Amino acid sequence: xxxxxxxxxxxxxxxxIHTPTMSDALPYTADDIAAQAIEAAEAGAAILHLHARRPxxxxxxxxxxxxxxxxxxxxxxxxxVINISTGGSLKNTxxxxxxxxxxxxxxxxxxxxxxxxxSFHPLAKRYDTWxxxxxxxxxxxxxxxxxxxxxxxxxxxAKALAPHGxxxxxxxxxxxxxxxxxxxxxxxLFKAPIFIQFIFGILGGIGPEIDxxxxxxxxxxxxxxxxxxWSVLGAGAAQMSLATTASxxxxxxxxxxxxxxxxxxxxxxxxxxxxVTKIRRIIEDLGCEIASPDEAREILGxxx
Ligand code: KMH
Ligand code: ZN
Numbered sequence: 001x002x003x004x005x006x007x008x009x010x011x012x013x014x015x016x017i018h019t020p021t022m023s024d025a026l027p028y029t030a031d032d033i034a035a036q037a038i039e040a041a042e043a044g045a046a047i048l049h050l051h052a053r054r055p056x057x058x059x060x061x062x063x064x065x066x067x068x069x070x071x072x073x074x075x076x077x078x079x080x081v082i083n084i085s086t087g088g089s090l091k092n093t094x095x096x097x098x099x100x101x102x103x104x105x106x107x108x109x110x111x112x113x114x115x116x117x118x119s120f121h122p123l124a125k126r127y128d129t130w131x132x133x134x135x136x137x138x139x140x141x142x143x144x145x146x147x148x149x150x151x152x153x154x155x156x157x158a159k160a161l162a163p164h165g166x167x168x169x170x171x172x173x174x175x176x177x178x179x180x181x182x183x184x185x186x187x188x189l190f191k192a193p194i195f196i197q198f199i200f201g202i203l204g205g206i207g208p209e210i211d212x213x214x215x216x217x218x219x220x221x222x223x224x225x226x227x228x229x230w231s232v233l234g235a236g237a238a239q240m241s242l243a244t245t246a247s248x249x250x251x252x253x254x255x256x257x258x259x260x261x262x263x264x265x266x267x268x269x270x271x272x273x274x275x276v277t278k279i280r281r282i283i284e285d286l287g288c289e290i291a292s293p294d295e296a297r298e299i300l301g302x303x304x
Pocket of ligand 1: 087088171202
C-alpha cells in the first residue's frame with residue numbers, strides 16, 4: 001500500500017519585517033514568542049521558523065542570547081522541528097546572520113537564495129491601511145533597502161554551516177533564485193534532497209498569482225527532478241489561498257504572522273495558532289493529512 005501524502009505545516013512565528021505597531025498579536029518578547037510557538041505546534045505546525053526580537057521595542061535582533069531566551073522553553077514543551085532564521089535584518093552581515101544557527105545547531109535554518117529589493121515601499125498598496133510609521137518602523141532598520149544574499153554570502157554561509165548537518169529551508173522569492181540554487185548545488189554547496197520554500201507576494205520578488213506557483217513548480221521539477229521537497233509561502237493576502245493550492249498540488253505549506261498578519265480579508269489574526277488551525281482544517285477538509293514533527297523529520301531527512 002502506498003503511504004498517504006502528508007502535508008508539512010511550517011509556522012513562521014514573528015519574522016523581521018512586521019512591527020508591533022501593525023498588530024497586537026505579533027509576538028516579540030521571549031515569553032510571547034515561546035507561548036505562540038508552543039500553541040502553533042499544538043495546533044499542528046511540525047516546523048517552527050523562528051526569529052528573535054528585542055523585548056523592549058520589538059525590533060529585530062540576531063543576538064544568540066535573544067534566541068536562548070525562548071528556544072529551551074519551546075524544545076521542552078514541544079517536539080516540533082526548530083528552524084532558525086538566518087535572514088537577520090537588512091543591516092546585518094551574513095556572518096552575523098548565521099551566528100544563531102551556528103550556536104544552536106538546529107535541525108533546520110533558512111538559506112536565502114538571492115539578493116533583492118525587499119518588501120516595503122510606502123506607496124505599495126497593501127501597506128496603506130496599516131498604522132505604520134514608515135520612518136520609525138522600517139527606514140530606521142535599513143539605509144540600503146537591499147536584502148543582500150550574494151553568491152559569496154551563500155557560499156560562506158553554506159560552508160560555515162555544513163559541519164552542523166542542518167537542513168536548509170531554501171528561500172526562493174523568484175524564479176531566478178531556483179537557478180541560483182541549482183548553480184550552488186552544481187558547485188557542491190548543497191546536496192539533494194533539498195527543501196525549497198517558494199515565496200510569493202513579497203514586493204521585489206515574484207507576485208502571488210497561481211500561474212506563478214505553477215511556473216515555479218515546473219521550473220523546480222526541471223532543475224531538481226524528483227529529488228526535492230517544496231513548500232509555499234504566500235505573503236499577505238495570498239497566504240491562505242496559495243497554501244491551499246500548494247497542499248492540493250502535493251506541496252507543503254508555511255503560515256504564521258511573519259508572512260501575514262491576517263486571518264481573513266481585513267481581519268487581523270489573533271495568533272499564529274489561529275492561522276495554523278485554519279490551514280490545517282482546510283487541508284484535512286480537502287482529504288489530506290498533516291505531518292507530525294517526526295513524520296516531517298523522516299520526509300525531509302533531518303538529523304533529529
Ligand atoms: N520573511 C520571509 C519572506 C528568513 O527568515 O531567512 C522569508 C524568510 C527569510 O523567512
Ligand atoms: Zn523568516
